[in-house]
Amino acid sequence: MNFLAMPASKKYLHPEAIRRIARMELRARTVVEGVLAGLHKSPFKGQSVEFLQHREYVRGDDLRRVDWKVWGRQDRLYVKEFEEETNLRLTLVVDASASMEYGRGLFTKFDYAATLAASLAWLAISHQDAVGCVLFDDRVRASTPSRMSRSQLTSVVEVLETPRGRRTTDFAPVLRGLSETLPKRGMVVILSDLLGDREGVFRGMRFLRQRGHELVLLHVMDEDELEFPFEGPTRFEGLEIPEHLACNPRALRKGYLEAVEDFLSTVRRRCASSKCDYSLVRTGEGVDAALVKFLSRRSLLAM
């Protein structure tokens, strides 16, 4: 299916991915802090102000939430459900710096990250979870606060489609600001290639952890960046840094791969020490496969 041919609002919703994901046993993914909502109680006892629907009383429901007016008219016990009554407050933090613009196929890294973010948003919304989105480079470029409504997906997509400038990445102030503005604890999913201010990532994540947020880092890397398959005389021009290098890529491949390996090892180690759930996402994989892998990993973590 041609992803580019999709309507703008659905651009990042990969139907095939969504179809596959629907078969998954989502309830298995979380136990206490489930990612997907609706099948169990949330550990976060939020106050709802926006009525959503009635449902029949079942044993165990809080009697304070029984709608006595309905009982008076129909002699049946119904409880009110409010919009704020969610299990998860998910915030998607998407890197929109210049380095995310690399990609040789249909997807740039940003396209891939945005698709993945939208898919996660859809999944969250479809399970009654609140979802918000932040688009950033050296500062926050667009954002939408966490809400649980069907229309929120549109808002997320609008954020993701915000025009991007080719700027550098500056994680630390962005994540610090985020930690200060997020009202409640929740899950923060960062989608980035981590190129640029690497120390700033970990510093920012530390702020978020201090506020009690659960952190998930989806490290988006292009296949080219992981395999470096270039041949022939090539001039590499930096997307984020104003440098270039003319070389025979085959001659430098070994050293490059060693450097990348070293970088990934460092990131994994630092994430582990920061209690951040780290996943390397390759743009060569389908988005659905990346989602399945991510959710499976979350399930394992929850057991």
Add this chain to the structure above:
Amino acid sequence: MPSFDFLPLLWWGLPLALAPVIIHLINLLRHRKVPWAAMEFLIASQKKYRTRVLLRQLLLLLLRVAAIVGIALLFAQPRWRSAVGAFLGGSRTAHIVLLDDSYSMSDRVGESTAFDRGRGVIERILEELVSSRHSHELLVGRFSTISSTDSATPEDLERKETTRWDVTRQMVSPQSVQAIRNEIKSLVVSQSAATPREAILAATEMIGFGSGTSNVLWLITDFRSKDWKVADETAAALRQLSDQGVDLRLVDCAQGDHGNLTIERLDVVGGVSAKGVLVPLEVTVRNSSDRPVRNVSIDFKEDGAARPSVRLEEIPARGISSQRLESIFSTSGSHLISARLENDAVAVDNTRSTVIDIADYVDVLLIDGDPNGGSRTGDAFFVAAALAPGSGVATGLRPRIEPPRALGELDLKTFDAIWLMDVERLDEAEVAAIERYARSGGGVVFFLGPRSNATTINQLLYRNGDGLFPVPLAGPVDMLVDSVEKSPDVIVQDHPVVAVLSGQRNPLLGGVSINRYMAVERGYIAPTGSGLRRLLELRGGAPLAVERPYGEGLVVAFLSTASPTWNNWARGNPSWVVVMLELESHLAHVSRKALSLEVGDRLEVKLIPGTDESEVDFLLPPDGAVLRVAGTIDAAGSMTAELEAATIAGPYAARWQRTDGSEAEKLFSVNVVPEEGDIERIGRERLDRTLSGVKFTLEKAAELRPDSESFAGISLVTPFLYGLIVVLLLEQFVAYLCSYHSLSRSNRIG
């Protein structure tokens, strides 16, 4: 230094070696641009591997340049050549052709001689050179005409090249080929015995000329064993050329394996060369084949008139056989004797001649130590009686008895031999005169006796071996009488003078009784190489007569008296006369040895200023052509007319006028060097051993097919091809190291 058959291709191809550099520079401009996010990893890699990558790329670039140079070289057809200038000056080859013209090359098989075949080889070389697309120089010389000298200034060499080389150095071209061809056709074999060594040395001088060319030396000869016996010299000369990069091509002109007979010697053997007496001659023939030859007939001529032939029963394989004959000349003067064999493979050595100078009388000087010299009891009397008995017996000898002082007064050169008999004492001038005479080839005989003093002789004449006298003396000794066994007092030794007396039962010597003799110093042993020989020995082993060479001459010492004072030999014993005549003949023969002339020798006539006119006509063989030569006077006032070199064998005559109007004549006999007639071949195996370490090719003249391509040197195409393959394999290996090959996906991350 390599040269190239297609040099222009090299000039066109070499600039292509810049192609890898240019492609590299173009690639720098044609880099594909890739916007890249992960620059930090790339820069880290570049910093880490920068030096290694640069070195490998530089090596790769050099290998690619080398590969293109190698391909250009291959197309240019490289050849290994010796001359440095070949690279700059094109492919020019100098051919120095040495043609053996010694008379062994006249060896005829069928219709052609070895020399004909050698000449044919040069013609074939010439035809190949003129049709070649390379430039060739040609220089042709015969062994006999070229020779080396120590002075080798450029002027000398140019002069020698012009005067001695048959074809002077010139480029072979369609315009010059006819003249060269005519010159080669006109070459004839000589009668010389020139050797390859001299010719090679002469060629060595010429090779220095054309720097910038490669040299091919053609040695066209018949490879006779005798020419390669002095292996060190010939091989060393060739080795030197080989080391200088000269392409040595040896061509064998000889054909078949057959024998040849050579008259090796025709000479007077003893006797007295005087009119009216028998002059003994001896002819010797050498057989150079592997089989004996029987019934060889030799024809003789005496002053042009035929004489009866003689026949040799058998000449052994690779051996000699001699035959004696005698002749009586009725007139004094020069007489020509010639001998001739039947024709065989080599004709020129089948004839030999000799000139015999016959005198009216041959003067013999007898120095008698007896103050009453010439008395009928003196030593000189008995010797003179033996040499000239008179009463109608002609010996041709004219003894002249003189006292010792005559040694300082007479011209000793006019005497055939000098006999000194029981001389008490000689002064230093007399000793010097007689020693001078002996050194220059004269024969001297000593008889000792009562007046002889051993000490005086030792001091004056022996002088610890430096003097004339053959042995040191101890003093007079009496011979003990052997009354028991009655064995003879004198025992004959193996010597030509007493050969006629040799034999176990000889009644003539049995009657000789020795009473007293001069003993040789006790314990004396002749030094090695002194040439001391015994003629006669006494019973008991003491020497009675000894001989020793002195300079060019011979000295014989009888350690007893000539007169019947210490012995009775001269008293009526016929053997006395025989031995004295044989001894005189033996001494005179020695003095005539130097008269033999060979091809290449100088003919010289000594003229007496005031007596002889200064011009001499030389009559040359074979047809008596006249060459007039003016005499020259040297610093000492001697006048000489000379013919620089006799080029062919045969009788020569020199005639000149005397101032009194009379005519004088001197005959010369010039013969070929007999050793050249030994046509035994050296064979390939022996030649290889002789020329060990010399790089050469050897081909038979009949099979030689000159290839002008090979003249230009050894083709380097094959080695260059292998070299190129190695370079290309290295290039691929280094390219692999530089990661210019297909990508392996094995090391995937994530």
